[in-house]
Amino acid sequence: MDMKTSTTTGRARAIVATLVLGIAGTASTHAQTIEQGLLQLEWGDPAPVAPGQAKSKSRFNARLVKDDGSRIALDPAQARKAAGDLYVLANRRVAIAFGAPGKTASSAPTIEAIVPADRTAQSAPVTAASARVAAAAPVNGVTRWVTLMCKFSDIGTEQKTQAFFQSQYGEGVGQLGHYWREVSYNKINLAGSSAHGWFTLPQPRSHYVTEENGEDKADLKKLFADCGAAADATVDFNSVQGVNMMFNGDLDGYAWGGGMCAPLEGRSNFCTRATWNPPWSFSNLAPLAHEMGHGYGLPHSDNSDGDSDTYDNPWDVMSDAWYNAVSDGTYGARPKHINIFQRHRLSWVDGARQQVIVLGDLATRDIALDYAHLAASSNVQMLVLSLSPQADPYATVVYTLEARKREGPYEGALAGDAIIIHKVQASGTAYSIDADVPPANRANNEGSMFKVGERWVTPEGSHAVTVKAQTATGFVVTVGPPRAMSSPLPPLVRPAQVSASSSSPTRSTPAIPVRGRKPPERCGGVRGATSPQCAMRER
Incomplete structure (x- = not known):
């Protein structure tokens, strides 16, 4: 925009x-x-x-x-x-x-x-x-969800028990109650959440899933209305902030999350957060948490490879729920955390844990950036580089920086410990930055992880970031305007004696090793080029 x-x-x-x-x-x-x-x-x-x-x-x-x-x-x-x-x-x-x-x-x-x-x-x-x-409207306090287990009238299979679905809401490590407390810094909880069913729907699957333009299409409103009506005598929906529906057959090849309205509790238009989950979704907590995230209003995030696949950013469960996920013997793939801008969107990042550097700020400073998963952080956890000089720093483009660590019950399978950078334009999708050229198809590569000794400049040339040190609680980064230069840096070259498969190409002069990159042919090695892939990362 x-x-x-x-x-x-x-x-x-x-x-x-x-x-x-x-x-x-x-x-x-x-x-x-x-x-x-x-x-x-x-x-x-x-x-x-x-x-x-x-x-x-x-x-x-x-x-x-x-x-x-x-x-x-x-x-x-x-x-x-x-x-x-x-x-x-x-x-x-x-x-x-x-x-x-x-x-x-x-x-x-x-x-x-x-x-x-x-x-x-x-x-x-x-x-x-x-x-x-x-x-903005904070999502906080008790967010009570109920699970409704509904089976199609022509499918008798009951894949999981009511006890299993009830246990998903538990407060133990690896359960949804514990996960959402941790990812929200204890801003929300699932107290009082419960599971009910199995309820038999009044119609067969073919009534709810029909073909449109050669593709299956699930009627989400009918599914919500009939599943809710089947449970209405059992469940008090008036105290519910979300409904997770579990169906014993495939829908239209998709799991769904968001919101829905239907006649319930004697009201003609009862509206709430909602998810629609086929067996492959409810058998794993990661996709189920992904759909609940949609219920909270969270969109997808993405990586920066430019393709149409939004599920290739493993730093956010709202993108890639499956890769770099911790495995659980009972609940399948566990959910990773969400990126820091997603947390900010729901007002979970306290003001004291945020720092915004606007366009035109010429100061150079060291900033201690604590790991994003630490609930008791004493330093900044969300660093924002804004390209707007306006009163609203999010009006145009921002780059958010967060520190991630490969540890814990949800983050223990991440690709590594690093600073992760996302680009967000006009408060839309968060795209993880990849300094490799071309960017990887999935953002669990070295190019997406900024580590000690590496330097990155925004493509617009407005801000420069150097990862200075790693601490017990995160990283120290140096942020300021790029240094003034009388002429652009020379382009990346590969010495004749180095093979094309080498992971250590060098810059002609001065000799600065650059990891895992090909020469940026359209960029000419100049800092501040317009393409995100042209942003220079040096070691």
């Missing part, structure tokens, strides 16, 4: 927020229609495949659920652009400004702005810079 687009969209959000709060004006002077309701997001995650087999792409749906239960499908790209951070608005009441329809009769109205409508007061005028900040 460029600065002009960002400013225009921010102004639209500010206008709609002002209207919703009743501060000024009427909607007709600013947009064709303003609709209010619950923002419902759904992510579909494909089943794992054997090495060499083609993997299905993820799916994503966005809808506005109005008070009468009707649903308006939203264009995902427009919704992301219009909201600032769409994901912090998941499962919340919002107001959406729709512009005039397109020129053709089939053209849908454009989405001009999405703002939270669950605020009862506004202490200051809404500005473009404050719109994203105002949208």
Whole structure:
């Protein structure tokens, strides 16, 4: 998103927020229609495949659920652009400004702005810079989930017992109660969560999973409504913040997570976080935690190889749940933690544990960056390099730095101890940075791990980071503007006596060994080139 687009969209959000709060004006002077309701997001995650087999792409749906239960499908790209951070608005009441329809009769109205409508007061005028900040809503305290075990009327298999599903919520190491406390720094817990079933659905699988355009499609609303109705006499949904549904047969090749509404508890439109899990998902805690993350509003993260596969960043369970995962004899693959920006999105990183360096800050400083998994950290855990000089440092592009350590019940199989860097644009997807050229297909390579003695410069040339030392609790990094140079560094070359397979190519002069990289042909070895793969990492 460029600065002009960002400013225009921010102004639209500010206008709609002002209207919703009743501060000024009427909607007709600013947009064709303003609709209010619950923002419902759904992510579909494909089943794992054997090495060499083609993997299905993820799916994503966005809808506005109005008070009468009707649903308006939203264009995902427009919704992301219009909201600032769409994901912090998941499962919340919002107001959406729709512009005039397109020129053709089939053209849908454009989405001009999405703002939270669950605020009862506004202490200051809404500005473009404050719109994203105002949208944030911490996820904290008790988040009680219930597991509903539902079987299709034509499938009798019951893969797991009620006792197994109940134990998944436990507070022991490797169980979901313990995991979510640890990953949230004790900001949330699953107290009171329980499992119920098996309940028999009123219809066979073919009623819920039909074919559309040659592909299976699960009717998530029907599944939620019928599974919930089957359990309604047993479960008090009024005290529930999330529903994990376990089905005894495959759905449409996907597990799903997000939110859903249906008639429950005598209400015509009961809405909550929800997940839909086939047997391959509920047999492993990692994919189940991934879907619950979607329930909390967390999107996928990714790596920087530029392909369409979002499941290749093993530093975040919200991307790659399977690689570099600790194995558990009872619960299968354990979930890794989520990246630091995902934690920030849910307001789990205390302000004292964050440090933001904005564009134009010319100071050079040493910063102690504690491991991201430490709940009792005494230093910074989230270092943000912003490319924005604005009051809102997240308005354009940021790079987040976090320290990760290969230890513990969830992080014990990580690729190594290192500083991990993610690029986030306009509060969207977090992409792990890979200094190898070309970047690896999966970000568990050396190029994604920044270690002692290595230096990295943002592609835009605004910030330089050197990993200075490793400590008992993390790393020390030196951050500041890149040093001024009268001429660019010479390009990377390989000496004639070194084979093409060597892992130690060198720079012509001065001789600085660079690990595991080919010459950046389009970059010419110049710091600050525009491609992320051109950012220089030196040892």
